[in-house]
Amino acid sequence: MLLRILDRLEETLIASLMAGATLLIFASVVQRFAAGTALLYPYASGFDLTWAQELCIFMFIWMAKFGAAYGVRTGIHVGVDVLVIKLPPRARTAAILFGLFAGALFTASVGTMGARFVYGLMGTDQTTPDLEWPSWTVYLCIPLGSYLMCFRFLQAAWGFWRTGALPHRDLGRVAGVPDAADALEAHP
Template sequence: MKSANKVLSKIEQYFIAILLLIVAVILFINVVLRFFGTSMLWAEELARYAIVWITFVGASVCVYKGAHIGVDVIMNILGEKPKKILSLILALFSLIFSVVFTYFSFKITMNVHNTNQISSTMGIPMSIVYAAMPVGGILMSIRYIQEFISLIKVGENK
Protein backbone atom coordinates (compact mmCIF):
# COMPACT_ATOMS: atom_id res chain seq x y z
CA MET A 1 0.00 0.00 0.00
CA LYS A 2 2.90 2.35 0.73
CA SER A 3 4.25 1.97 -2.81
CA ALA A 4 0.81 2.72 -4.30
CA ASN A 5 0.60 5.73 -1.99
CA LYS A 6 3.99 6.98 -3.22
CA VAL A 7 3.02 6.41 -6.86
CA LEU A 8 -0.23 8.35 -6.40
CA SER A 9 1.65 11.13 -4.64
CA LYS A 10 4.23 11.36 -7.44
CA ILE A 11 1.52 11.40 -10.11
CA GLU A 12 -0.32 14.21 -8.32
CA GLN A 13 2.83 16.25 -7.79
CA TYR A 14 4.11 15.80 -11.36
CA PHE A 15 0.66 16.66 -12.71
CA ILE A 16 0.63 19.90 -10.72
CA ALA A 17 4.22 20.73 -11.64
CA ILE A 18 3.61 20.16 -15.35
CA LEU A 19 0.45 22.28 -15.33
CA LEU A 20 2.24 25.08 -13.46
CA LEU A 21 5.08 24.97 -15.97
CA ILE A 22 2.65 25.07 -18.90
CA VAL A 23 0.78 28.03 -17.36
CA ALA A 24 4.01 29.94 -16.70
CA VAL A 25 5.41 29.34 -20.20
CA ILE A 26 2.19 30.17 -22.03
CA LEU A 27 1.55 33.32 -20.01
CA PHE A 28 5.17 34.42 -20.47
CA ILE A 29 4.91 33.92 -24.23
CA ASN A 30 1.62 35.83 -24.23
CA VAL A 31 3.20 38.75 -22.36
CA VAL A 32 6.05 38.86 -24.89
CA LEU A 33 3.59 38.70 -27.78
CA ARG A 34 1.62 41.60 -26.32
CA PHE A 35 4.80 43.65 -26.40
CA PHE A 36 4.76 43.15 -30.17
CA GLY A 37 1.07 44.05 -30.45
CA THR A 38 -0.48 40.59 -30.66
CA SER A 39 -1.49 37.83 -28.27
CA MET A 40 -2.86 34.31 -28.01
CA LEU A 41 -6.54 34.74 -27.21
CA TRP A 42 -6.83 31.32 -25.60
CA ALA A 43 -3.83 31.68 -23.24
CA GLU A 44 -5.66 33.27 -20.32
CA GLU A 45 -8.53 30.81 -20.56
CA LEU A 46 -6.13 27.86 -20.57
CA ALA A 47 -4.28 29.30 -17.58
CA ARG A 48 -7.55 29.78 -15.69
CA TYR A 49 -8.69 26.21 -16.31
CA ALA A 50 -5.27 24.78 -15.49
CA ILE A 51 -5.30 26.65 -12.18
CA VAL A 52 -8.69 25.10 -11.39
CA TRP A 53 -7.15 21.64 -11.90
CA ILE A 54 -4.06 22.59 -9.90
CA THR A 55 -6.29 23.73 -7.02
CA PHE A 56 -8.35 20.56 -6.74
CA VAL A 57 -5.51 18.09 -7.27
CA GLY A 58 -3.37 20.25 -4.99
CA ALA A 59 -5.98 19.90 -2.24
CA SER A 60 -5.27 16.17 -2.23
CA VAL A 61 -1.53 16.79 -2.02
CA CYS A 62 -2.16 19.08 0.95
CA VAL A 63 -4.09 16.32 2.71
CA TYR A 64 -1.23 13.90 2.04
CA LYS A 65 1.36 16.34 3.39
CA GLY A 66 -0.82 17.59 6.25
CA ALA A 67 -0.57 21.11 4.87
CA HIS A 68 -4.20 22.22 5.05
CA ILE A 69 -4.75 25.31 7.15
CA GLY A 70 -5.90 24.49 10.65
CA VAL A 71 -6.17 25.96 14.11
CA ASP A 72 -4.05 23.86 16.43
CA VAL A 73 -4.59 25.76 19.69
CA ILE A 74 -6.93 23.06 21.01
CA MET A 75 -4.60 20.27 19.84
CA ASN A 76 -1.69 21.87 21.69
CA ILE A 77 -3.49 21.93 25.04
CA LEU A 78 -4.92 18.40 24.84
CA GLY A 79 -3.25 15.30 26.19
CA GLU A 80 -2.15 12.42 23.98
CA LYS A 81 -5.37 10.35 24.08
CA PRO A 82 -7.83 13.26 23.57
CA LYS A 83 -5.59 14.55 20.77
CA LYS A 84 -5.79 11.15 19.04
CA ILE A 85 -9.59 11.01 19.44
CA LEU A 86 -9.98 14.54 18.07
CA SER A 87 -7.67 13.70 15.14
CA LEU A 88 -9.81 10.66 14.33
CA ILE A 89 -13.00 12.75 14.51
CA LEU A 90 -11.48 15.43 12.27
CA ALA A 91 -10.29 12.85 9.74
CA LEU A 92 -13.74 11.26 9.72
CA PHE A 93 -15.55 14.58 9.24
CA SER A 94 -13.07 15.54 6.51
CA LEU A 95 -13.69 12.22 4.78
CA ILE A 96 -17.46 12.72 4.99
CA PHE A 97 -17.09 16.24 3.59
CA SER A 98 -14.92 15.07 0.70
CA VAL A 99 -17.33 12.23 -0.16
CA VAL A 100 -20.34 14.60 -0.12
CA PHE A 101 -18.33 17.15 -2.11
CA THR A 102 -17.39 14.48 -4.66
CA TYR A 103 -21.00 13.35 -5.02
CA PHE A 104 -22.41 16.83 -5.65
CA SER A 105 -19.51 17.95 -7.83
CA PHE A 106 -20.02 14.83 -9.95
CA LYS A 107 -23.70 15.74 -10.35
CA ILE A 108 -22.75 19.29 -11.39
CA THR A 109 -20.14 17.99 -13.82
CA MET A 110 -22.64 15.60 -15.38
CA ASN A 111 -25.17 18.44 -15.71
CA VAL A 112 -22.57 20.55 -17.52
CA HIS A 113 -21.69 17.56 -19.72
CA ASN A 114 -25.35 16.85 -20.56
CA THR A 115 -25.97 20.47 -21.55
CA ASN A 116 -22.95 20.39 -23.90
CA GLN A 117 -21.41 23.60 -22.55
CA ILE A 118 -18.16 24.64 -24.22
CA SER A 119 -15.55 27.22 -23.29
CA SER A 120 -15.79 30.56 -25.03
CA THR A 121 -12.30 30.83 -26.54
CA MET A 122 -10.80 27.36 -26.79
CA GLY A 123 -14.06 25.56 -27.55
CA ILE A 124 -13.34 22.63 -25.22
CA PRO A 125 -16.16 20.93 -23.29
CA MET A 126 -16.63 22.64 -19.93
CA SER A 127 -17.17 19.23 -18.37
CA ILE A 128 -13.39 18.77 -18.64
CA VAL A 129 -12.90 21.84 -16.47
CA TYR A 130 -15.65 20.85 -14.05
CA ALA A 131 -14.23 17.32 -13.78
CA ALA A 132 -11.43 18.76 -11.65
CA MET A 133 -13.89 18.88 -8.73
CA PRO A 134 -14.90 15.20 -8.56
CA VAL A 135 -11.35 14.08 -9.39
CA GLY A 136 -9.98 16.25 -6.59
CA GLY A 137 -12.75 15.01 -4.29
CA ILE A 138 -11.94 11.37 -5.00
CA LEU A 139 -8.24 11.99 -4.42
CA MET A 140 -8.97 13.81 -1.14
CA SER A 141 -11.27 10.97 -0.05
CA ILE A 142 -8.50 8.46 -0.70
CA ARG A 143 -6.08 10.58 1.34
CA TYR A 144 -8.52 10.98 4.25
CA ILE A 145 -9.17 7.23 4.28
CA GLN A 146 -5.39 6.69 4.44
CA GLU A 147 -5.09 9.24 7.24
CA PHE A 148 -7.94 7.65 9.20
CA ILE A 149 -6.42 4.16 8.86
CA SER A 150 -3.02 5.51 9.82
CA LEU A 151 -4.44 7.15 12.96
CA ILE A 152 -6.16 3.90 13.96
CA LYS A 153 -2.96 1.88 13.42
CA VAL A 154 -0.93 4.29 15.53
CA GLY A 155 -3.46 3.86 18.35
CA GLU A 156 -3.28 0.06 18.11
CA ASN A 157 0.54 0.08 18.36
CA LYS A 158 0.55 1.91 21.69
Protein backbone atom coordinates in the same frame (compact mmCIF):
# COMPACT_ATOMS: atom_id res chain seq x y z
CA MET B 1 3.50 0.32 -5.08
CA LEU B 2 0.17 1.77 -6.28
CA LEU B 3 0.33 4.50 -3.65
CA ARG B 4 3.78 5.51 -4.88
CA ILE B 5 2.46 5.70 -8.44
CA LEU B 6 -0.48 7.82 -7.26
CA ASP B 7 1.87 10.09 -5.29
CA ARG B 8 4.14 10.63 -8.31
CA LEU B 9 1.17 11.13 -10.63
CA GLU B 10 -0.25 13.74 -8.27
CA GLU B 11 3.09 15.57 -7.98
CA THR B 12 3.73 15.39 -11.73
CA LEU B 13 0.28 16.74 -12.55
CA ILE B 14 0.63 19.67 -10.15
CA ALA B 15 4.17 20.53 -11.31
CA SER B 16 3.25 20.18 -15.00
CA LEU B 17 0.19 22.40 -14.64
CA MET B 18 2.21 25.01 -12.75
CA ALA B 19 5.04 24.99 -15.29
CA GLY B 20 2.67 24.97 -18.25
CA ALA B 21 0.63 27.88 -16.93
CA THR B 22 3.77 29.88 -16.20
CA LEU B 23 5.20 29.31 -19.68
CA LEU B 24 1.86 30.09 -21.31
CA ILE B 25 1.45 33.37 -19.45
CA PHE B 26 5.05 34.29 -20.27
CA ALA B 27 4.48 33.59 -23.97
CA SER B 28 1.26 35.58 -23.90
CA VAL B 29 2.94 38.59 -22.30
CA VAL B 30 5.83 38.46 -24.78
CA GLN B 31 3.38 38.20 -27.68
CA ARG B 32 1.37 41.20 -26.43
CA PHE B 33 4.53 43.25 -25.96
CA ALA B 34 5.83 42.29 -29.40
CA ALA B 35 2.47 43.08 -31.03
CA GLY B 36 2.70 46.59 -29.53
CA THR B 37 6.13 47.20 -31.02
CA ALA B 38 6.25 48.51 -34.58
CA LEU B 39 9.31 46.44 -35.45
CA LEU B 40 7.86 43.12 -34.21
CA TYR B 41 4.20 43.71 -35.06
CA PRO B 42 4.29 41.90 -38.42
CA TYR B 43 5.62 38.76 -36.72
CA ALA B 44 3.68 38.87 -33.44
CA SER B 45 0.31 39.74 -34.91
CA GLY B 46 0.16 36.36 -36.63
CA PHE B 47 -0.08 34.56 -33.28
CA ASP B 48 -3.45 34.52 -31.59
CA LEU B 49 -3.09 33.84 -27.87
CA THR B 50 -6.46 35.20 -26.75
CA TRP B 51 -7.28 31.75 -25.39
CA ALA B 52 -4.20 31.66 -23.11
CA GLN B 53 -5.83 33.40 -20.15
CA GLU B 54 -8.77 31.00 -20.12
CA LEU B 55 -6.50 27.97 -20.33
CA CYS B 56 -4.32 29.30 -17.50
CA ILE B 57 -7.39 29.78 -15.31
CA PHE B 58 -8.41 26.17 -15.97
CA MET B 59 -4.88 24.97 -15.25
CA PHE B 60 -4.76 26.83 -11.94
CA ILE B 61 -8.17 25.46 -10.91
CA TRP B 62 -7.04 21.90 -11.61
CA MET B 63 -3.77 22.60 -9.82
CA ALA B 64 -5.61 23.92 -6.75
CA LYS B 65 -7.93 20.91 -6.51
CA PHE B 66 -5.10 18.39 -6.75
CA GLY B 67 -2.81 20.60 -4.67
CA ALA B 68 -5.34 20.47 -1.83
CA ALA B 69 -5.14 16.67 -1.85
CA TYR B 70 -1.34 16.91 -1.91
CA GLY B 71 -1.56 19.22 1.09
CA VAL B 72 -3.51 16.63 3.08
CA ARG B 73 -1.02 13.90 2.16
CA THR B 74 2.02 15.95 3.16
CA GLY B 75 0.48 17.79 6.12
CA ILE B 76 1.11 21.31 4.84
CA HIS B 77 -2.41 22.64 5.40
CA VAL B 78 -2.72 25.19 8.16
CA GLY B 79 -4.42 23.79 11.22
CA VAL B 80 -5.41 25.35 14.53
CA ASP B 81 -4.69 22.79 17.21
CA VAL B 82 -4.41 24.99 20.29
CA LEU B 83 -7.29 23.22 22.05
CA VAL B 84 -6.53 19.75 20.69
CA ILE B 85 -2.98 19.64 22.10
CA LYS B 86 -4.33 20.54 25.57
CA LEU B 87 -6.66 17.51 25.61
CA PRO B 88 -5.77 14.26 27.38
CA PRO B 89 -4.25 11.65 25.02
CA ARG B 90 -7.44 9.62 24.42
CA ALA B 91 -9.55 12.73 23.80
CA ARG B 92 -6.82 14.16 21.56
CA THR B 93 -6.81 10.97 19.46
CA ALA B 94 -10.61 11.06 19.22
CA ALA B 95 -10.61 14.76 18.22
CA ILE B 96 -7.96 14.24 15.54
CA LEU B 97 -9.73 11.21 14.10
CA PHE B 98 -13.04 13.11 14.16
CA GLY B 99 -11.42 15.98 12.24
CA LEU B 100 -9.92 13.64 9.64
CA PHE B 101 -13.17 11.74 9.14
CA ALA B 102 -15.13 15.00 8.96
CA GLY B 103 -12.73 16.18 6.25
CA ALA B 104 -13.22 12.89 4.39
CA LEU B 105 -17.00 13.17 4.66
CA PHE B 106 -17.00 16.78 3.47
CA THR B 107 -14.74 16.11 0.47
CA ALA B 108 -16.71 12.99 -0.43
CA SER B 109 -19.88 15.11 -0.39
CA VAL B 110 -18.30 17.78 -2.58
CA GLY B 111 -17.00 15.07 -4.91
CA THR B 112 -20.44 13.49 -5.22
CA MET B 113 -22.14 16.82 -5.88
CA GLY B 114 -19.41 17.64 -8.39
CA ALA B 115 -19.87 14.29 -10.13
CA ARG B 116 -23.61 14.89 -10.43
CA PHE B 117 -22.95 18.37 -11.80
CA VAL B 118 -20.43 17.08 -14.36
CA TYR B 119 -22.80 14.28 -15.37
CA GLY B 120 -25.54 16.87 -15.95
CA LEU B 121 -23.19 19.03 -18.01
CA MET B 122 -22.25 16.08 -20.20
CA GLY B 123 -25.78 16.07 -21.58
CA THR B 124 -25.52 19.67 -22.77
CA ASP B 125 -23.67 21.41 -25.57
CA GLN B 126 -22.23 24.02 -23.19
CA THR B 127 -18.65 24.98 -24.08
CA THR B 128 -16.00 27.29 -22.70
CA PRO B 129 -15.95 30.78 -24.25
CA ASP B 130 -12.47 30.93 -25.83
CA LEU B 131 -11.29 27.35 -26.18
CA GLU B 132 -14.75 25.98 -26.96
CA TRP B 133 -14.07 22.85 -24.94
CA PRO B 134 -17.02 20.97 -23.46
CA SER B 135 -17.63 22.60 -20.06
CA TRP B 136 -17.74 19.28 -18.26
CA THR B 137 -14.03 18.73 -18.97
CA VAL B 138 -13.15 21.81 -16.95
CA TYR B 139 -15.45 20.93 -14.05
CA LEU B 140 -14.22 17.33 -13.94
CA CYS B 141 -11.52 18.51 -11.53
CA ILE B 142 -14.17 18.92 -8.81
CA PRO B 143 -15.07 15.25 -8.37
CA LEU B 144 -11.58 13.97 -9.21
CA GLY B 145 -9.76 16.35 -6.86
CA SER B 146 -12.37 16.01 -4.10
CA TYR B 147 -12.36 12.21 -4.17
CA LEU B 148 -8.56 12.20 -4.14
CA MET B 149 -8.62 14.56 -1.16
CA CYS B 150 -11.15 12.28 0.57
CA PHE B 151 -8.81 9.35 -0.02
CA ARG B 152 -5.92 11.36 1.44
CA PHE B 153 -7.97 12.17 4.57
CA LEU B 154 -8.75 8.48 5.01
CA GLN B 155 -5.11 7.62 4.38
CA ALA B 156 -4.02 10.13 7.05
CA ALA B 157 -6.62 8.75 9.49
CA TRP B 158 -5.42 5.19 8.92
CA GLY B 159 -1.80 6.25 9.39
CA PHE B 160 -2.67 8.16 12.56
CA TRP B 161 -4.62 5.20 13.94
CA ARG B 162 -1.66 2.87 13.31
CA THR B 163 1.22 5.13 14.35
CA GLY B 164 -0.22 8.05 16.29
CA ALA B 165 1.50 10.48 13.93
CA LEU B 166 0.00 12.87 11.40
CA PRO B 167 1.73 13.86 8.18
CA HIS B 168 3.55 17.14 8.79
CA ARG B 169 6.30 19.32 7.44
CA ASP B 170 8.70 21.54 9.30
CA LEU B 171 7.82 24.81 7.63
CA GLY B 172 10.85 26.47 9.20
CA ARG B 173 13.15 24.46 6.93
CA VAL B 174 13.53 24.28 3.19
CA ALA B 175 14.32 20.86 1.76
CA GLY B 176 17.81 20.73 0.28
CA VAL B 177 18.93 24.00 1.87
CA PRO B 178 21.11 23.56 4.96
CA ASP B 179 20.36 25.83 7.90
CA ALA B 180 22.66 27.04 10.66
CA ALA B 181 22.20 23.88 12.77
CA ASP B 182 23.20 21.68 9.84
CA ALA B 183 26.25 23.83 9.19
CA LEU B 184 27.37 23.54 12.84
CA GLU B 185 26.96 19.75 12.78
CA ALA B 186 28.95 19.46 9.56
CA HIS B 187 31.79 21.78 10.72
CA PRO B 188 32.03 21.86 14.54
